[in-house]
Amino acid sequence: MYASSCDFYRAGSREQKHVTPMHTTREYRVGRLPSGPIEVTIHRYEGGPGPTVYVQAAQHGIELNGPAAVRRLHDHLWDADLAGTVVVVPVANPLALDHRTYLTPQAYDARNSNLNRAWPGDLDGSVGRRMAARLWDLVGGVDAVVDLHTGSADMLEHVRCVEGGAEARRLATAFGTDHVLADKDRDDVEGGSTLRGAAAAAGIPALTAELSNSRRVDRSAAEAGATGVRNVLRALDVLDDPVSEAPAPTHLRGTAEHTRASESGLFELRADLAVGDTVETGAALGTVYCPTSFEVRERVTATEGGVAYSLTRGGLVMSGERLAGVATPSGI
Numbered sequence: 001m002y003a004s005s006c007d008f009y010r011a012g013s014r015e016q017k018h019v020t021p022m023h024t025t026r027e028y029r030v031g032r033l034p035s036g037p038i039e040v041t042i043h044r045y046e047g048g049p050g051p052t053v054y055v056q057a058a059q060h061g062i063e064l065n066g067p068a069a070v071r072r073l074h075d076h077l078w079d080a081d082l083a084g085t086v087v088v089v090p091v092a093n094p095l096a097l098d099h100r101t102y103l104t105p106q107a108y109d110a111r112n113s114n115l116n117r118a119w120p121g122d123l124d125g126s127v128g129r130r131m132a133a134r135l136w137d138l139v140g141g142v143d144a145v146v147d148l149h150t151g152s153a154d155m156l157e158h159v160r161c162v163e164g165g166a167e168a169r170r171l172a173t174a175f176g177t178d179h180v181l182a183d184k185d186r187d188d189v190e191g192g193s194t195l196r197g198a199a200a201a202a203g204i205p206a207l208t209a210e211l212s213n214s215r216r217v218d219r220s221a222a223e224a225g226a227t228g229v230r231n232v233l234r235a236l237d238v239l240d241d242p243v244s245e246a247p248a249p250t251h252l253r254g255t256a257e258h259t260r261a262s263e264s265g266l267f268e269l270r271a272d273l274a275v276g277d278t279v280e281t282g283a284a285l286g287t288v289y290c291p292t293s294f295e296v297r298e299r300v301t302a303t304e305g306g307v308a309y310s311l312t313r314g315g316l317v318m319s320g321e322r323l324a325g326v327a328t329p330s331g332i
Contacts, residue, residue, distance in 0.1 A: 016083035017048030018240045023078045030134040031127050033108070038095065038131065042138070043070075043088040045077045050084025051143035051236050055229055056135070057089070059116045059149070059195070060103065061096025065211045065218055066148030069225025076230060084238040087138060093131070102214075104128055112192065116147075119198035129192065136198070144171060144236060145199045145206035146229055150214045150221070155325075156275050156309040157224070160208040162200035163253065172207040174235035175228040176246040181309065181327050183254030207232070252307055252327035259324040263288050263297040267317045273308065281305040285324055288317065302326055 024044045031038035055073070057066025067090045077086060091097050093115045095104050103113040104127070112118045112128030121133025139145060144167075151157070158179035161168035165182075172180045199206035209228055211221040233239045261267065265288040273285065279302045288298040300323055302308075310325035317323065 016050040016237055018050075018081035018083045019048040020079060021045040021047040021077065021082045021086075028134070028138075030131040033127075038127075040089050040091060040094060040135070043074065043090070045082060045086040045088070047082025047084055047238075050082070050238055052085040052087065052141070053144045053146065053233060053236065053238060054139050054142045055086065055088045055146045055148070056092045056195075057148040058091040058097050059093050059147070060114075060214075061093060061099060061101050062214045063102075063148075063150035063211075064216060065150045065213065065221040065225060067091055068217045068219075068222035069148055069211070069229065072222060072226035073229050076226070080239060082233075082238055083240070084143075084236070086233065086238065087142070089135065089138070092135060095127075116149075116194050118192040119195045120193070120202070132192070139195075139199060139204070140202065142204060144232065145195065145204055146171075146175075146232055147195045147206065147208045148225055148229075149208055149210050151210045151212060151310065152313075153213055154275055154311045154313050155210060155212070156307075157212050157221070158210050158252075158309060159228070160196065160210065160254070161206065162196055165200055165205055168196075168200065168205040168207055171205055171232050171235055173249055174231045174243055175207065175209060176224075176231050176244060176249075177209070177228065178247070178249055179252055179307075179309065180249045181252045181254050182330065183327075250307075251330040252309065253330045254325075254327045257303050258322045259285060259300065259303050259326065261288055261298065261300065261317045261319055261321045261323055264316075264318045265289055265297045266291040266315070267300070267312060267323065268314045269311060273311065275308055275311055277308050279305055279308050279326060285311075286314070291316075300324075304328070 027039045109127040111126045118128045118132040120136040122129040159172040161172040163182040196206040234243045269286040285300045306326040306328040
């Protein structure tokens with residue numbers, strides 16, 4: 001069974017020591033373009049003996065509250081007393097960020113454009129798989145992973161972890177969002193996985209924080225992200241101040257398949273439906289219309305009942321596109 005150094009420190013075999021950290025930065029090559037290297041910036045905060053935590057943001061280029069959160073985290077960490085090491089990559093996918101796109105532009109990688117489906121990577125693979133492999137070299141052997149993401153305005157702010165991981169669930173709960181969603185890592189593409197799924201498979205507790213509002217910096221979301229990461233560090237005793245008090249979260253299980261459009265057209269969500277609402281199996285969610293003839297192409301219904309944590313408000317959709325995410329309440 002995997003035994004992290006965090007377990008070693010917790011067992012009392014070595015005393016953790018909180019000291020003012022040494023902060024260093026470096027540029028780290030994760031790939032190469034025809035004209036030169038692809039690099040990410042790594043911040044390292046090294047304190048006394050203790051666990052190592054890896055934090056990254058901006059796997060998707062429009063998810064800006066992650067970098068804004070780790071900037072606020074830096075303002076706290078550089079002179080805080082730490083027991084252990086925090087490794088931070090503020091922008092994991094500079095190709096997507098620079099092009100202001102969710103995915104890596106297909107001009108760079110037509111096979112693995114979603115970096116968060118390419119883990120743990122492949123040094124002989126496409127650009128995205130090679131980037132993931134180089135970043136994975138930073139992840140292997142750490143004691144916990146925090147991956148900062150940003151959802152749409154129509155997604156509940158929540159933290160995700162892989163179902164069955166007790167330590168990951170503990171850290172996800174400590175993060176401090178109102179909802180914690182445990183699911184199976186089912187988004188494999190050509191052998192790739194999400195970062196949290198690859199980390200869980202390697203025995204590393206990992207969580208994905210879904211902050212709010214893509215495409216712009218939202219101060220409240222950025223501050224919530226920074227506070228959440230600090231809470232995780234407190235839960236691991238990397239920081240020695242108390243975890244911020246927060247109401248117990250609602251625990252959800254992501255067992256349902258996403259509701260997807262069967263037809264292409266203009267989608268309108270049901271007017272009285274919002275994220276956080278409970279829906280029944282087969283409940284009406286909205287309608288896909290032909291934008292020119294006005295005919296109804298599809299009446300969209302929930303594939304499974306539960307809490308609607310993600311909804312597409314409306315717009316042009318293609319067949320197969322996700323319209324809703326529903327999770328069932330968990331007794332944990």
